[in-house]
Amino acid sequence: MRFLPDGRRLHLHDGPIDLIVEAFAEAHAIQVAYRAAIKRFPMILDELCSELNLVRQPVRPGGPWP
Numbered sequence: 001m002r003f004l005p006d007g008r009r010l011h012l013h014d015g016p017i018d019l020i021v022e023a024f025a026e027a028h029a030i031q032v033a034y035r036a037a038i039k040r041f042p043m044i045l046d047e048l049c050s051e052l053n054l055v056r057q058p059v060r061p062g063g064p065w066p
Contacts, residue, residue, distance in 0.1 A: 001038050010034050012041045 001012050004020065012019040021037065023030040048055075051066045 001041065010037060012037065014042060014045050017045055 001010065003009065004011055009020050009022045012021065019041075023033045025033070054064055054066050057063070
């Protein structure tokens, strides 16, 4: 996880997930958002993998929610 050379966009990479994100707000809010993304991002792939069987199922009314 690093900022791109422009200093505005954050590059998040973990395995097959590769995101470039940019926040728009006052400077402090942007810093808070980027810190939260950096803290949360490493867990996303593992959580998605743990739900693969569920998300591959057809969606049904009243069915399980990932």
